[in-house]
Amino acid sequence: MKNSYKLNDIVIMKKPHACQTNEWKITRVGVDIKIKCIKCNREIMMDRLEFEKKLKKVIGGQDE
Numbered sequence: 001m002k003n004s005y006k007l008n009d010i011v012i013m014k015k016p017h018a019c020q021t022n023e024w025k026i027t028r029v030g031v032d033i034k035i036k037c038i039k040c041n042r043e044i045m046m047d048r049l050e051f052e053k054k055l056k057k058v059i060g061g062q063d064e
Contacts, residue, residue, distance in 0.1 A: 010059040011035070017042070022056070 016022040021039040028034035033051040036043045
């Protein structure tokens, strides 16, 4: 899954968030990845290795 994601992509994580959705939007890509919950708009930041472990699937961007 390395580098198969970019800014504004929608991704599905393995575990659901507290609001019962597991869809997130990538808002920052760099050494750390910042993702925003689609349903409740909470944002979390994690390092790239942790993100790649927890990532299940990349749906794609909103511009596609």
